[in-house]
Amino acid sequence: SGGAEVLSNWVKNDNTNNYKFSLKGPAINIFRKNIRNLLLTETEEAFNWADEIFCSTSYYSSFEKKILIKSKKLEKRVVSFLDHWSYYKERFTYKGELHLPDEIRVGDVYAKEIAEGLFKNTNIKLIRNPYVDNIVKKINSKKIVNFSSKSFLLYLGSSWREKDFRYDQETK
Numbered sequence: 001s002g003g004a005e006v007l008s009n010w011v012k013n014d015n016t017n018n019y020k021f022s023l024k025g026p027a028i029n030i031f032r033k034n035i036r037n038l039l040l041t042e043t044e045e046a047f048n049w050a051d052e053i054f055c056s057t058s059y060y061s062s063f064e065k066k067i068l069i070k071s072k073k074l075e076k077r078v079v080s081f082l083d084h085w086s087y088y089k090e091r092f093t094y095k096g097e098l099h100l101p102d103e104i105r106v107g108d109v110y111a112k113e114i115a116e117g118l119f120k121n122t123n124i125k126l127i128r129n130p131y132v133d134n135i136v137k138k139i140n141s142k143k144i145v146n147f148s149s150k151s152f153l154l155y156l157g158s159s160w161r162e163k164d165f166r167y168d169q170e171t172k
Contacts, residue, residue, distance in 0.1 A: 002083040002131075003027075003056020003064075006107065008034040009130035010054075010081070022046040024063045027056070043067070052077045055101075057091035065094040068101055079103045083131075085111055088118050107132065 004027035011019055012034045020041040023031055032038050041049075053071040055064045057080050064080075071078045078101035082088065092099055100122050106112045107129030115124045 003058065003081055004030040005034075005131040006081050006083045006129060007054060007056050009134050010127075011035060012134070013130050020046045020049050022067070025061065047071070047074060047076070050076060052079065054079050054081070056081050056083065059087040059090050062094060065092070065099065068092070069094060069099050072099065072101075077102050079105060081105045082111055082115060083107070085114055088115060 008031045022043040053076050058064050080101040103123045105125050105127050112126045
């Protein structure tokens with residue numbers, strides 16, 4: 001669902017409004033929260049209409065992976081957003097085969113460094129994280145008492161489950 005937050009906030013901040021949405025699972029409610037008058041489109045119709053496909057990534061779901069694979073077969077340009085620092089290769093692996101988009105967008109320099117190290121021949125683009133930007137805007141619009149001279153924002157990109165935590169492998 002973190003990728004849906006990033007992607008829906010990116011669309012929300014874009015003024016072109018030239019999108020069709022093919023969504024599944026928790027992404028539907030996340031997009032409804034962020035996109036007024038959201039209309040869902042069948043995946044086939046979206047493929048026929050679009051020249052370019054934007055998608056999030058998922059370790060668990062195969063929906064995004066199947067969209068990426070089909071987009072490439074149809075010779076559509078694909079841009080994928082990575083919403084945190086874990087399981088990069090697995091997010092693009094389907095049935096044991098790596099399928100990379102034309103461009104990967106990341107929201108911080110650490111994610112860019114990791115992605116560039118793993119995907120040498122893929123265009124990796126650093127963008128401002130629109131989800132974090134919108135959270136910061138909401139915080140700044142409220143009157144918050146400052147308890148110190150510095151303010152910090154803690155952003156947790158996914159839930160933590162001990163069985164999924166691979167600290168020793170991913171931080172070396």
